[in-house]
Amino acid sequence: MESWKVNLISVWFGCFFTGLAISQILPFLPLYVSQLGVTSHEALSMWSGLTFSVTFLVSAIVSPMWGSLADRKGRKLMLLRASLGMAIAILLQAFATNVWQLFILRAIMGLTSGYIPNAMALVASQVPRERSGWALSTLSTAQISGVIGGPLLGGFLADHVGLRAVFFITAILLTVSFLVTLFLIKEGARPVVSKADRLSGKAVFASLTYPGLVISLFFTTLVIQLCNGSIGPILALFIKSMEPQSNNIAFLAGMIAAVPGISALISAPRLGKLGDRIGAHRILLATLFCAVVMFFAMSFVTTPFQLGALRFLLGFADGAMLPAVQTLLLKYSSDQVTGRIFGYNQSFMYLGNVVGPLIGASVSAMAGFRWVFVATAIVVLINLIQLAIMLRRRQRIAVN
Template identity: 90%
Template sequence: MESWKVNLISVWFGCFFTGLAISQILPFLPLYVSQLGVSSHEALSMWSGLVFSVTFLVSAIVSPMWGSLADRKGRKLMLLRASLGMAIAILLQAFATNVWQLFLLRALMGLTSGYIPNAMALVASQVPRERSGWAISTLSTAQISGVIGGPLMGGFLADHVGLRAVFVITAVLLVISFLVTLFLIKEGARPTVSKAERLSGKAVFASLPYPGLMISLFVTTMVIQLCNGSVGPILALFIQSMAPESNNIAFLSGMIAAVPGISALMSAPRLGKLGDRIGTGRILMATLIVAVVLFFAMSFVTTPLQLGVLRFLLGFADGAMLPAVQTLLIKYSSDRVTGRIFGYNQSFMYLGNVAGPLMGAAVSAMAGFRWVFAATAVVVLVNILQLAWAMRQRRLREARTQAAKRL
């Protein structure tokens, strides 16, 4: 088997264990905050929000630095650093005795992040360019699978072995990810960038053929994460408002929250392969348009079943959007700066993770649950317009370059 295929399979399992480990803690984080002595409703809401978001905020700040280091020292080293670093940070959280310790350890966890973007960059640097869409989309199914299975596994373990034990089990999963990376992934010879040759942020963008399009793709990544997260804070409450007599709201909410991941698993490799054939940009624009239509439709649902069906359909588009962005980032950047570019993109992704729930909570407080879906649709629509403009500028520039060559 070709080495890049072996690496793809190995990295897939590494990303799966990482996604599983990170997501299985999130459902009971407020319960753990409460167990650490935070009792009032207001303080519990505040600390739950802080310990959740600080990981993403720190990750957003340090991701470009890790990307730069990956370009200089190699991506396998960054994968080992991230998996072992997160394992230690999460293991220590099991022994926290107050909420401040948990907050600081969650910040430390953000500092050690970067497994999945470096895995993407590693695969992107080795896979044949004509198969990059399929490879990146296949790799994205690992994270999706982990994020689907994580909350279910975390909830089950929390009920049966206790909250603190879940952190220990999570750390063990990340050690498995570390071992998979150490023994199975081969990076091979690659052009490393010395510290003296390291480009400044400005020089990185100057080296790109279409820097405007690159920034537009970063913004698109943020919007994709924002629209995934905006519904999170209100989903259970919205379902409860539609089915007040139901006595299994938690189960319904969990099912409706997870169902897009199932359809995303089905669509990601297929749409990635289709993008390799007809153009990744077309796939990205089409799936964003589908997302706008579905979010607008969600604002008119009257039953949980209707919401579940629309979110299932949304998953088909969702499975293609981020891999399509990442494939385009590879296409329009060189190996010399791929790590930096993926680091910047990861920062925008984390910003979307923070901004989405904040927007959803604010809109629902001011205008009601249904307006969250409408507001999300408007944000995606605005993003489509800016992305379409950036892609048009790229085509015009390409046409001018070709015309100049003919002359």
């Protein structure tokens, strides 16, 4: 088997364990904060939000640095650093005795992040360009699978073995990810780049043929994550408003939250393959348009079933969006700066994880639940228009 295929299979499992490990802690994080002595409703809400967000904020700040280091020292080293670093940070969270310790450890966890973007960059640098869309889409299914399975496994383990034990199990999963990376992933020889030859951030963008388009794609990544996270804070409450007599709101919310991931798993490799044939930009514009239609439609639902059905349809588009962005970033950047570009893109992804829930909570507080879907649709529509303009401009420049 070709080495890039072995690497793809290996990092698939690494990304799956990483996605599983990160997401299985999130459902019971407020419960753990409560267990650490935070009792009032206001303080519990604040600390739950802070401990959740700080990981993404720190990750957003350090991602370009790790990307730069990956370009110089190799991506396998970054994969080993991220998996082992997160394993240690999560293991230590099991021993936290107050919320400040948990907050600091969650920040350190953000500092050690970067497994998935470096896995993407490793595969992108090795796979034949004509198969990059399929390869990156296939790799994205690993994270999607982990994020779907994580909350289910985390909730089950928390109920049966206790909250602190989940941190131990998560650390073991990340250690498995470290071992898979160490023994199975092969990275070819990299050109040695001296400190004097390192490109500054400005020089990275100066080296790009279409820097405006690349920046536009960064904002598209932010918007994709924003629309994934905007309804998170209001989902259970919105379902309760439609089914006030229901006794299984948490189960319904969990199912409706997870259902886009199932359709994304089906669509991601297929649309990635189609993108290799007809162009990733066409796939990206089409899926963003579908997202606009679906979010507008969600604002009119009257039952949880209707919401779940529309989110299932949204998942087909969702599975292709980020891989299409990454395929285009690969197309419009050189091998010398791929790690930096993927690092910047990951920063925008983490910012989307922070901004999305903030927008959702703010809009629902000011205007009501249904307006969250409308606001999300408008944000995606604005992004779709500006991206289409940038792609048209690139086409015009290429023709001239």
